[in-house]
Amino acid sequence: MAPLNPWVYGLAVAATLVHVLFNRQYGFFRDELYYAACGQYPAWGYVDHAPLVAWIAHATRAVLGDSLFALRLLPALSAAAKVWLAGWMAREMGGEEFAQILAALTTLVAPIYLTFDNFLSMNSFEPLFWMASAAIGLRILNGGDQQLWAWFGAVVGLGLLNKHSMIFFVSGLAVGMLLKPARHEFASKWLWSGAAIATLIFLPNLVWEWREGFPTIVLLRHVVGGKYATVAPWDYVWQQTLLTLPVSAPIWIGGLWFLFGDVRGKRYAVLGWAYLVVLSEMLALHGKIYYLAPAYIMLLAAGSVWVSSLDWVRGARWVRVGMVGVLVLAGIIAAPLAMPILPVDQLIRYARFWNVGAIHVENVPQDDLPQLFGDMFGWEDQVKAVADAYAGLSPEEKEQTVILAYNYGEAGAIDYLGGRYGLPKAVSGHNQYGLWGPRKDAPRVVIAIGFSEDFLRHFFWEVSAAAHVHPKYALPEERNLTVFVCRDPKMNLGEAWSRLKYFN
DSSP states (O other): OOOOOHHHHHHHHHHHHHHHHHTTSSOOOHHHHHHHHHHTSOOSOBTTBOSHHHHHHHHHHHHHOSSHHHHTHHHHHHHHHHHHHHHHHHHHTTOOHHHHHHHHHHHHHOHHHHHHTTSOSHHHHHHHHHHHHHHHHHHHHTTOOTTHHHHHHHHHHHHHHHOTTHHHHHHHHHHHHHHSGGGGGGGOHHHHHHHHHHHHHHHHHHHHHHHTTOHHHHHHHHHBTTTBOOOOHHHHHHHHHHHHOGGGHHHHHHHHHHHHHOTTTGGGHHHHHHHHHHHHHHHHHTOOGGGGGGGHHHHHHHHHHHHHHSHHHHTOHHHHHHHHHHHHHHHHHHHHHHSSOSOHHHHHHHHHHTTGGGOOSBOOOOOSSOHHHHTTSSHHHHHHHHHHHHHTSOHHHHHTEEEEESSHHHHHHHHHHGGGGTOOOEEESBHHHHHHOOSOSSOSEEEEESOOHHHHTTTEEEEEEEEEEOOSSSOGGGSSEEEEEEEEESSOHHHHHHHHOBOO
């Protein structure tokens, strides 16, 4: 097999450089502060996410420190891996040089991957596990060694430790294999060896879930249809075109045609079935629109093979150049909506022009900034306000003080950024923080942020406002907050915990 076109490697490098240049424009994202907090308590499971992202946060901070660049370096590198995988899969499906370049380029400019790879989250690594397993499957379908199923199992196991949604993609691949001639693979001992490897890798997390009463499932029951926005099936389907760029949609749709209708692609139809199965699962379970995003790399690769084989494309260099130009231009237009490139005031006008607020994945009040960017503002202001309140306490009170935050974003910010102010770690009733419980059952003083005064008076006789927080660009729920100093508790924090703990 011919080597990959050098442009694939160049585009992979460009993908990482884009993030290195722009992933420090704003501030820390809410969830990455939370993952970093979880990383301080390494475990085999967490209430609302699998453990790998917390381990990555812990390792990154230990090796590289606490900067934005350090926390976001691995996601930036994952962008290069996605682009490389797209080119590799196009070649594996018979694509020549232009197909490989087109697959890599469409992956590079896809807004959803620009978003995923710009900050630390499970989502930046999820497409790598999905597509690595698909790539191994392609190699096996093309006559690769059956022992590759062992590697397939290892990838699936690690993918499950990254995000439990890996099970949806694996189920899609399994259905696709059963529906196509590839069903004979189920007779391979190596396939079942791979399944055993995946199970062994995932087992500690599964045991953790069982011991804790499967909190991830409990959480999902709370958020689907509540915090998570649900859309009608047709809206869900057409909004998929926004993930990869509307101008790229004909390419991945052509990828489905290649896998199901083209004689050259039918041998890889298991990938097409995998996509359709996962789509059906997401529609049935009301998944977020981006839950399908990891699958588009393989469809873009398949579609690139199909498009590049069309006579009017093969025979006209100007057509190929024009396609590349359109994709680059569309990617440049979309990039500021996916990652922090523009100054904030310009971004607000730009997002308003493109009516980005009409598309949202969570039922969270938004203002001028889309939720993606609004969640990068306000945390420093909050920590500084809490630090000012803490500084006003006597040394004796500081030894018996707990900082109580309403949600994991506020708590994660205090844990990550509060060290420079000498703040103790925060407690919160939200998700994993709620499972950890209060650090002190009976503190003399509680500094609270994110709560109303009326709520706090259920637990304390003395509640006084110490500071107000008004970050300009933060989401409405993180704006106009008051920091309260609470004394003379009516009950100890351990007794109050059942009323403070919540899943959301």
